[in-house]
Amino acid sequence: MRIVMIGSGYVGLVSGACFADFGHDVICVDKMPEKIEALKNGQIPIFEPGLDMIVANNAKAGRLSFTTDLKSAVADADAVFIAVGTPSRRGDGHADLAYVYAAAREIAAAVTGFTVIVTKSTVPVGTGDEVERIIREENPSADIAVVSNPEFLREGAAIDDFKRPDRIVVGLSDERARPVMTEVYRPLYLNQSPLLFTTRRTSELIKYAANAFLAMKITFINEMADLCEKVGADVQDVSRGIGLDGRIGAKFLHAGPGYGGSCFPKDTLALAKTAQDFDSPVRLIETTIAVNDTRKRAMGRKVIAAVGGDIRGKKIAVLGLTFKPNTDDMRDSPAIAVVQTLQDAGAKVTGYDPEGMVNARPLMEGIEYATGPYEAAQDADAVVIVTEWNQFRALDLDRLKSIMASPVLVDLRNIYRPDEVTAHGFTYAGIGRSS
Ligand code: NAD
Structure with missing residues (x-):
């Protein structure tokens, strides 16, 4: 498969490198020339354990390359992933989709032949519909299927998470995308990682529901911790005592200073x-x-x-x-x-x-x-x-x-x-x- 990754940040670079490691031909695109220059010179612009080796090996094997030239990269692609940032919009907290839509416009002008466009960025319900609308408006003859494929990797353990995911979620509305996505994830699929096909809107919501649930779990144990301090109990034991219950699960029950991070x-x-x-x-x-x-x-x-x-x-x-x-x-x-x-x-x-x-x-x-x-x-x-x-x-x-x-x-x-x-x-x- 010829895969293009638009956005070479924490998610795009890890996903691109891992796809190359699966044997696909991958081009990672970024609009920041200094990032691409660094990658071409073998330097990794972020710290993520193990990423340097995978990038180096696959670049050497000719399966992974880097460019700022989105147009020529996209022209020959079977699947184009959008992995650009979706930060909070200033003022109202909605996801800022400006980067996603800008990428969609650039892709529209560049696609040739049937191409699956995959939104890997975390995007609100309905974004896939809008990405499709933009591409069709910009290029009415584009032969595309727009898919949602949210990413669940954690920074710091990203390679392992990507290669051994609990599940892969793919939301689609055009059946032609199904065999393409199955092929993209073939090594994981053969390894029995569950590949869950849903509608596009469902897939978009799954990502937010997962993150919100985990944030809620952390916040729950943080409030229990505060209560422990008042009543003379120990939250470490409370955490263990509830986490051993299989219905609750031990993960994300570590009391701390509050959740943060990019997600x-x-x-x-x-x-x-x-x-x-x-x-x-x-x-x-x-x-x-x-x-x-x-x-x-x-x-x-x-x-x-x-x-x-x-x-x-x-x-x-x-x-x-x-x-x-x-x-x-x-x-x-x-x-x-x-x-x-x-x-x-x-x-x-x-x-x-x-x-x-x-x-x-x-x-x-x-x-x-x-x-x-x-x-x-x-x-x-x-x-x-x-x-x-x-x-x-x-x-x-x-x-x-x-x-x-x-x-x-x-x-x-x-x-x-x-x-x-x-x-x-x-x-x-x-x-x-x-x-
Ligand atoms: P990031 O900021 O590290 O990377 C985004 C990259 O996209 C940047 O390098 C930027 O220059 C590039 N970019 C923006 N517009 C572009 C364009 N038009 N063409 C080419 N490149 C462009 O962001 P990230 O942390 O990798 O997150 C990307 C998405 O993945 C977000 O939606 C995020 O919510 C989601 N996500 C992140 C994580 C995580 O742990 N970081 C995990 C799961 C999902």
Whole structure:
């Protein structure tokens, strides 16, 4: 199959590289020349474990190439994937579909022969209809089928998620697309990954329903954590106690500073807006959004309380800036609001992240960036773990204590045992632990 991926970001580049690894001929397109230039030179513009090897191997084998020239790439394609960004629209929170529609217009002018156009970006119900309308309007002779194929990969584990998905969802209205999509995913299909065919609108909604449910699950356990702190219970045990129930499941039950990242915040908001537009509001999700929004600054206040209520002039070390480990993605990271709250209260903040500091700099001004966790903690009045990178899981607590101004550890991911930390002379504050 000749596959073209429009948009070579976290999703487009991973999907394109994995499709090439399946044996397809893939061209990844991006409108940012510097991104394409870097990729042509063997540099990966994002941090995603294992991606460099797959890109290098498939580029070397001649199955994966990169270009800014959408027109010639699309001309010979069997399937064209749209994997451009769909951020929140400024002002109202609807998904901004400008990039998707712009890509559709460019594709319309370039297609030749029967081509399946696949929306991989997360898009609201009805977007596939509009993509089809745009293409037909721009090029009435275009022979196309427009398909929805949402992506469920997680940053940080993207390759494995893409190659071993729980399911592949394909929404279509033109039966000619079915054999093409089956061929595109053939290796996974042969491996028995469920390939779920639905209508296009259903497929579009599945993606939002999945993300909203996961965001709700996280928010649920976060509220239980707050209750645990008030009633003298331990959320880690509550989580295990309910997660072992097969109807509930243990995943996404880790209490923390609130969900962030490039998907959950914008997708929950977009779903709520769509539902309002269709006069069928999703109140559970509206509440989830509101609870999560207030949580991030509350985490900042938790740090302030842990150092005694007044942090003016004090130094706080923040470990982990990205929204989760194993990515360099800073979009909507909880660390941004936590740090802002600390700065608003007059603290001096030092930050360290293994991969996220380049992306953090423009988003988090006025903080000092350290080269490692101990440099960050030097003379600090508290260390705050915001993101659970592996290298923060086994800090040398004696060393840490010896270099800090006062030994306070605020563990927003519950990666330490309270008794272990206090045994080293620290004051410890976790999430949902009544200590
Ligand atoms: P991204 O911002 O990393 O990448 C998008 C890329 O598209 C950018 O490099 C941009 O330059 C390029 N682009 C935009 N318009 C273009 C055009 N007309 N032609 C060529 N290139 C163009 O975004 P992402 O994180 O990869 O997300 C893409 C979509 O996938 C979004 O809808 C997102 O919601 C969805 N998604 C993301 C994830 C994730 O974990 N990041 C997971 C599942 C789904």
